[in-house]
Amino acid sequence: MRSLPLLLVCLVGCATTKAAETKPAEASAADAKPAAKKPLFERLGGKPAIEAVVDDFLGRVSQDATINSGFAVAHVPRVRQRLIELVCVGSGGPCTYSGRDMTTAHAGQGITNAQFDTLVGHLVATLDKFKVPAAEKNELLSVLGPMRPAIVEEP
């Protein structure tokens, strides 16, 4: 578990270093076009890294009284699994999301924009702890951001 943050940083950072090292010094104009970007899932470090992110994130959520009341302890293993699937699928990974859609899963909870923002804040803190680079962090947040209207029930 302790090595996962390193794995996360290394898989993003080391891949970049390797690409730079293998680039020929005298590249032709045709070679100059940027290589196709790997899916976000791979750049994040794959399933182990996503699991580590979700675990750290859920740890923060469970400590936060402004949002943890709904995340009943009994639900955590199921929600954990579904969050992993959701992030995996959302980042282009080879997973299947087996949960309910976001509207159905959050219906009737009266979740506010402030609670949504708090939750995103915890996710950002987790990603910062694992030193996920800004590009990958923003990409992941832009996968989750559009879910706000389905989750928040404020008028």
Ligand code: HEM
């Ligand atoms: C980006 C924001 C969010 C994402 C991606 C997200 C994702 C999910 C997922 C994947 C599930 C499991 C769905 C299922 O059971 O099939 C879930 C359930 C749940 N979420 Fe969220 N959620 C978000 C925001 C929130 C917020 C802000 C709250 C409350 C403050 C919240 C409270 C809950 C609760 C209580 C459940 C369990 C519902 C149940 O088991 O009946 N979620 N969420």
